Amino acid sequence: MTSFSSAAASPGVPATPATGEPVLQLSGASLTFGARTLWSGLDLTVRAGEFIAVIGANGSGKTSLLKVILGQQQLSAGTVDFLGEPIRRGNRRIGYIPQQKLADDGVPLRARDLVGLGLSGHRFGLPLPSAARRHRVDELLAAVGATAYGNVAVSTLSGGEQQRLRVGQALAGDPRLLLCDEPLLSLDLNYQRAVSELIDQQRRARDLGVLFVTHDINPVLDMVDRVLYLAGGRFRIGTPDEVLRTEVLSELYGSPIDVIRTRGRVIVVGAPDSAHGHHDDVRGTNTGGAAS
Numbered sequence: 001m002t003s004f005s006s007a008a009a010s011p012g013v014p015a016t017p018a019t020g021e022p023v024l025q026l027s028g029a030s031l032t033f034g035a036r037t038l039w040s041g042l043d044l045t046v047r048a049g050e051f052i053a054v055i056g057a058n059g060s061g062k063t064s065l066l067k068v069i070l071g072q073q074q075l076s077a078g079t080v081d082f083l084g085e086p087i088r089r090g091n092r093r094i095g096y097i098p099q100q101k102l103a104d105d106g107v108p109l110r111a112r113d114l115v116g117l118g119l120s121g122h123r124f125g126l127p128l129p130s131a132a133r134r135h136r137v138d139e140l141l142a143a144v145g146a147t148a149y150g151n152v153a154v155s156t157l158s159g160g161e162q163q164r165l166r167v168g169q170a171l172a173g174d175p176r177l178l179l180c181d182e183p184l185l186s187l188d189l190n191y192q193r194a195v196s197e198l199i200d201q202q203r204r205a206r207d208l209g210v211l212f213v214t215h216d217i218n219p220v221l222d223m224v225d226r227v228l229y230l231a232g233g234r235f236r237i238g239t240p241d242e243v244l245r246t247e248v249l250s251e252l253y254g255s256p257i258d259v260i261r262t263r264g265r266v267i268v269v270g271a272p273d274s275a276h277g278h279h280d281d282v283r284g285t286n287t288g289g290a291a292s
């Protein structure tokens, strides 16, 4: 298992060490587009039950990392294994909540249909008989607390309600690993909390490995075991207390950064790429940076 710092774990780090079986293993993984390296030399083992937040500015390669794990994007170097075998596309044991907008008006889909797509999506082979399928959809709706609006049109639901359904859809294949690409985007604080807690609760109940992409660590700060912080073609991995430090992020960015902890929140001041835009005192150029 990769761990970035030699710093001792501090109080406040979740008491559950990552001892589960490895579900995902990246070794020496690099992703390069043309002259631009998004990340390189990435060694990361995600274990069953482990919650890892992936943080980084726009364009730092967060979604691309998830696409590599989904087999939709080839690594430039290194290897990626899921449950001890090379990644193959369309593996239903990997649940995926893509980075995307919420349903448009006029999408003629009920909540239960959206969840059911996870069961019978064309990727997933033979459909279940209809009674078994209905039962499974009911279970999934219940698991994500969406039973009350199972028959309601998705387009009329709130962002947070829709996001619950997408969690349900991602759980349909009984995954071992859940990839969440900015699942809190455009949700207000209450819904951010509710959706984060739902994902946290499901990872505990199902012993899921979770990779959770987010611009802001704060909504999940007390849930995450480790942070993967991408910046300027480089990265750091470790517990939040190991990575979210003034000296660590200053070294990562190669420029002075202040990490301030206040009222249980982490505020990063001075990041040149505005990974934490609204908190930064420097407006970002959002180039994501080039590798040196």
Ligand SMILES: Nc1ncnc2c1ncn2[C@@H]1O[C@H](COP(=O)(O)OP(=O)(O)OP(=O)(O)O)[C@@H](O)[C@H]1O
Pocket (backbone or CB within 6 Å): 033, 038, 056, 057, 058, 059, 060, 061, 062, 063, 064, 065, 099, 288
């Ligand atoms: N197939 C590709 N070919 C060339 N460049 C690509 C390809 N896929 C992604 N990129 C580039 O890689 C960079 C990282 O993209 P990615 O979507 O992974 O960023 P991200 O960290 O998810 O950003 P955001 O926070 O905006 O979602 C972007 O500049 C993107 O244009």
Ligand SMILES: [Mg+2]
Pocket (backbone or CB within 6 Å): 062, 063, 064, 099, 181
């Ligand atoms: Mg992205």
